[in-house]
Amino acid sequence: MTFTPFPVLETERLLLRQLSNEDAEDVFVMRSDPQVMQYIPRPLAITVEDAAAVIQMVNEFIEKGEKINWGITAKSTGKVIGMIGYVNMKPQHFRAEVGYSLSRAWHRQGIMLEALKCVLKYGFDHLNLHSVEAIIDADNVASGNLLVTAGFAQEGFFKEDFYFNGEFRNSVHYGLLCSEARTIGLCNP
Template identity: 35%
Template sequence: MDFDFTPFPVLETERLTLRALNLNDAKSIFGLRTNKEVNEFIDRKTPRNLSEARAFIDRISKLTSANKGVFWVLESKSNHQLVGTIGLRNFEDEEDYAELGYEIDPSYQQKGFMSEAFDVVLEYGFNQMELKTIEAFTHKNNTASIALLEKQKFVFEPEIKDEGFENNISYRLKA
């Protein structure tokens, strides 16, 4: 599986533009990645300042330019605010596989924004990237994330473990 994310694949939905992350997003990314509600079920190091948010953006940009992952900002078409992120990474050639990760600002939750983003990202992953399997790990108590995955027809895989994250469970969608 050789991917080329140049030019960056901008995706559109009715209410969102899914675009590349850039340094102008540092303040919004800092706010999203330090939000207690967003991080309730995510085990990750939160940035302590804007400099660390910029370093995260730099890491994501390098990952994308090396074609090792693709990470979209969910930008509201109505107010041009960054409302969340979604991305595909951890590609595995043998299985034509990618892992899906996502997060959304609490003020935009339960309004269908992430479902819109899922629709275009899954279409891109299966049709443009020719993936056969997309997997998402979520915390076993994150009922909103589980409901979203099930709505998108992902199937719970109880035997799959997320190494190093004992509270995460796996959901997979096959092409």
């Protein structure tokens, strides 16, 4: 799979674009916030350099065509306020896993739903995905609600299936088929 040129996506309030080193401060704000990272099994960023390393890793996966991540940029500020992407791609199955995070100051404003719908439409229409999955921590009620609002259905509950921060955690798996997404305008006929 190739992401060259990088697909820049746009919604009413957002520009979804490739992250660059200039975004390290903005990514640091998000990745260093314990509340934002509470349900994301990744270490907190301690320094801006940690955030820069995340950006570098993300871009290496993009260059290899293995994954794609967008920086969610608020048109109103020009700042990166979140990240969203296909974090686990299974092209042989026409399936990908979507993952996302958003700076706390932008929560509860419909930002992630707007970004998610845009990325889903891109995945179904341009990556020829048949289905998209999302795997979340079972305690992350807000993320579960977001996925249901976007058209996903819960497909499974897995007890203590991953280990993070010294404890076993439960996960919930959600899925959305292109045929289901078509009924809400997120997949072309």
